[in-house]
Amino acid sequence: MSDASSLRTPSQRIAWTATIVISTLVFIFLIAPILAIMPLSFSSGSYLTYPLPGLSLRWYDDFITSPRWMNSLKNSIIIGVASTMLSMVLGTLAALGLAQWKSRFKPLVLAFVLSPVVVPGVITAVGLYFFFAPIGLTGSYLGLILAHTALATPFVVITVGATLQSFDTNLARAAASLGASPLEAFRRVILPLILPGLASGALFAFATSFDEVVIVLFMAGPEQRTLPREMFSGIRENISPTITAAAVILTTVSVILLATLEGLRRRNERLKGGSG
Amino acid sequence: MTAASLTSADAPIEVPLKRRLKQAERARQLKALALVGPLLLFLLFTFAGPIAGMLWHAIDDHEVRQVLPQTVAALAKWDGKDLPDENAYAALAGDIQSAREAGTIAVAAKRLNYAQNGFRTILTSTARNLKAMPEPGRARETLGKINPAWRERATWTTIKDAGGPITGFYLLAALDLTRNADGAIVSASPDQAIYRDVFGRTFLISLGVTLLCLILGFPVAYLLAALPAGRSNLLMIFVLLPFWTSLLVRTCAWIVLLQSNGIVNDSLHWLGIIDEPLRLIYNRFGVCVAMTHVLLPFMILPLYSSMKAISPAYMRAAASLGAPPLTAFLRIYLPQTLPGIGAGSLLVFILALGYYITPALVGGAADQMISYFIALYTTETANWGLASALGAVLLLATILLALVYGKLVQGQQVTGGMKN
Numbered sequence: 001m002s003d004a005s006s007l008r009t010p011s012q013r014i015a016w017t018a019t020i021v022i023s024t025l026v027f028i029f030l031i032a033p034i035l036a037i038m039p040l041s042f043s044s045g046s047y048l049t050y051p052l053p054g055l056s057l058r059w060y061d062d063f064i065t066s067p068r069w070m071n072s073l074k075n076s077i078i079i080g081v082a083s084t085m086l087s088m089v090l091g092t093l094a095a096l097g098l099a100q101w102k103s104r105f106k107p108l109v110l111a112f113v114l115s116p117v118v119v120p121g122v123i124t125a126v127g128l129y130f131f132f133a134p135i136g137l138t139g140s141y142l143g144l145i146l147a148h149t150a151l152a153t154p155f156v157v158i159t160v161g162a163t164l165q166s167f168d169t170n171l172a173r174a175a176a177s178l179g180a181s182p183l184e185a186f187r188r189v190i191l192p193l194i195l196p197g198l199a200s201g202a203l204f205a206f207a208t209s210f211d212e213v214v215i216v217l218f219m220a221g222p223e224q225r226t227l228p229r230e231m232f233s234g235i236r237e238n239i240s241p242t243i244t245a246a247a248v249i250l251t252t253v254s255v256i257l258l259a260t261l262e263g264l265r266r267r268n269e270r271l272k273g274g275s276g
Numbered sequence: 277m278t279a280a281s282l283t284s285a286d287a288p289i290e291v292p293l294k295r296r297l298k299q300a301e302r303a304r305q306l307k308a309l310a311l312v313g314p315l316l317l318f319l320l321f322t323f324a325g326p327i328a329g330m331l332w333h334a335i336d337d338h339e340v341r342q343v344l345p346q347t348v349a350a351l352a353k354w355d356g357k358d359l360p361d362e363n364a365y366a367a368l369a370g371d372i373q374s375a376r377e378a379g380t381i382a383v384a385a386k387r388l389n390y391a392q393n394g395f396r397t398i399l400t401s402t403a404r405n406l407k408a409m410p411e412p413g414r415a416r417e418t419l420g421k422i423n424p425a426w427r428e429r430a431t432w433t434t435i436k437d438a439g440g441p442i443t444g445f446y447l448l449a450a451l452d453l454t455r456n457a458d459g460a461i462v463s464a465s466p467d468q469a470i471y472r473d474v475f476g477r478t479f480l481i482s483l484g485v486t487l488l489c490l491i492l493g494f495p496v497a498y499l500l501a502a503l504p505a506g507r508s509n510l511l512m513i514f515v516l517l518p519f520w521t522s523l524l525v526r527t528c529a530w531i532v533l534l535q536s537n538g539i540v541n542d543s544l545h546w547l548g549i550i551d552e553p554l555r556l557i558y559n560r561f562g563v564c565v566a567m568t569h570v571l572l573p574f575m576i577l578p579l580y581s582s583m584k585a586i587s588p589a590y591m592r593a594a595a596s597l598g599a600p601p602l603t604a605f606l607r608i609y610l611p612q613t614l615p616g617i618g619a620g621s622l623l624v625f626i627l628a629l630g631y632y633i634t635p636a637l638v639g640g641a642a643d644q645m646i647s648y649f650i651a652l653y654t655t656e657t658a659n660w661g662l663a664s665a666l667g668a669v670l671l672l673a674t675i676l677l678a679l680v681y682g683k684l685v686q687g688q689q690v691t692g693g694m695k696n
Contacts, residue, residue: 012601019502022495027514029492030572033529034521036539040532048532049542090315097311100304111682113315116323118678120630122647123667126654127326130333130664150322153315211522214632218655231524235637239531247525254520262516 041244059245072230080209083148087205091156099164121214139221152205163197333664337440343384344371348439365415446665478645482628488568489575497579519573530566562638575620582616622681
């Protein structure tokens with residue numbers, strides 16, 4: 001309705017222009033801070049301000065040669081991958097079950113399964129700290145992986161659940177009527193169709209773990225510090241350009257995740273458009 | 277054909293078929309439950325259990341009971357009107373003797389010090405000076421001589437109140453309340469009454485950030501919903517990229533931008549607008565700016581989807597019936613975005629309430645929200661009872677708001693379904 005061409009009165013045109021101006025300012029507000037710190041990581045000087053005295057890769061070199069930063073990157077990947085795999089198994093099974101389950105308790109169970117997203121991070125972290133400390137799970141990879149899995153699984157349940165909702169169950173019945181065993185039907189009919197949904201779920205799960213810092217703050221020992229955790233102490237102590245290099249690395253990971261997700265979404269829409 | 281063969285079937289066959297179908301359905305439901313089961317068990321261990329444990333810590337009061345068992349037992353019979361009898365004094369002397377041997381005096385002293393400032397000294401000095409068990413019948417005199425506090429009723433009331441096994445002490449403290457010597461609930465002394473202020477501050481910052489997000493997010497969502505899909509998808513990147521960027525990166529970016537020799541101050545100085553750098557960070561302003569930046573996508577996305585669902589036909593109908601654009605917007609468009617506004621605002625508000633990292637990094641001492649104090653009492657001072665009680669209050673607020681949010685989103689889905 002409000003494409004510029006269809007606006008007839010001057011007041012409508014003013015309102016539309018105002019919307020565009022305000023939106024542009026908000027877009028700048030959203031994106032400029034992230035863009036502003038990126039060039040600083042390529043500075044040859046050690047002050048975080050413009051103009052840059054010159055370009056260099058010394059802060060990236062600093063990052064790569066620092067055992068502290070590299071260890072944190074390694075930890076982020078280990079914990080991220082492990083909790084993604086675990087949450088994929090638990091979340092996909094649960095989404096498959098929830099899709100078939102009919103009960104008046106279903107909304108309650110669903111609310112429970114999704115609640116780790118809503119409950120403030122500090123509360124989950126404090127609870128886990130009290131609960132895991134006596135059984136020796138604080139200061140361990142396992143404890144962090146379990147905690148991150150709990151936070152990431154709701155996203156898997158949501159994305160896989162949404163894919164299953166649009167899944168035509170007649171296809172599974174057809175496979176069964178043609179003599180496929182349930183496992184074979186799942187592997188050869190259901191799985192290929194819900195694979196994009198699974199991939200989105202995995203990306204969400206990985207991003208959740210890769211970004212998480214509150215639980216790591218409470219539970220990680222010096223050996224398990226993740227990249228965001230290392231950034232947290234870096235920001236607290238003094239912001240060196242190495243942090244901006246770490247920020248660029250983290251943002252690159254986010255952009256790759258986002259682009260993959262967008263690609264999956266487009267593919268899915270194309271497939272849906274083709275069948276409908 | 278199948279239908280025909282079913283209807284022509286004899287009645288005796290029909291009943292087992294029904295039963296068989298029912299059995300098959302039951303088996304299917306069991307299988308479904310078995311698939312959800314592992315996640316439920318997992319969350320019980322890694323989420324629900326820990327939170328239940330935290331709530332238990334908010335009312336658990338075992339320290340004094342454990343260290344001074346005879347005293348607690350003796351005080352159970354005490355009416356609290358005058359000083360307790362000689363038995364209680366003797367029990368305390370005995371408890372202190374054995375606690376000193378076990379090295380557990382500090383445990384009870386720490387707990388009692390929460391309830392009454394200075395109690396730590398009373399207990400440790402008594403433990404130090406009570407060389408041997410007092411002679412029978414002279415416990416009251418001996419203890420009173422060591423520390424005159426034992427001649428005061430309030431000292432004993434404190435021990436009785438802390439006798440457990442459960443207590444409302446921490447929950448009351450989280451709301452700046454306490455019990456006086458007569459057991460009535462009164463306001464805590466001003467030097468300890470800080471939490472109402474912290475809750476109020478948490479509420480105000482969250483509310484301010486929510487309003488800022490709404491004001492900034494509404495035009496953007498409107499624009500994205502109004503533009504053709506190709507262009508709005510492109511602009512959506514501006515919303516999704518920050519959404520996916522690490523919280524730490526965004527917080528770090530704001531510090532780099534806003535610090536006293538940061539990009540914003542430098543630019544303003546270079547432009548000749550300011551002479552002295554402005555104080556833009558480590559204060560309330562910095563917290564609100566950074567939190568708005570982090571939470572804005574959570575407002576834009578629900579607003580966008582609610583606006584996207586509004587059929588343009590309504591606005592055309594309003595225009596054709598003679599409504600001026602502003603009237604049509606206020607009376608036709610805006611009311612239909614209300615569920616989206618409600619959902620987005622609640623979501624932002626809920627998330628803001630529990631914020632910890634951003635205020636911790638860009639806020640000053642006076643801008644720390646409730647999560648900061650929960651973390652502080654957990655790791656620094658190890659006052660787990662108070663940390664848990666503050667957590668319980670925050671959790672309750674979050675759950676109540678989340679229930680409202682659930683109802684709102686559910687209602688939206690229903691009306692959305694009707695429109696289609």
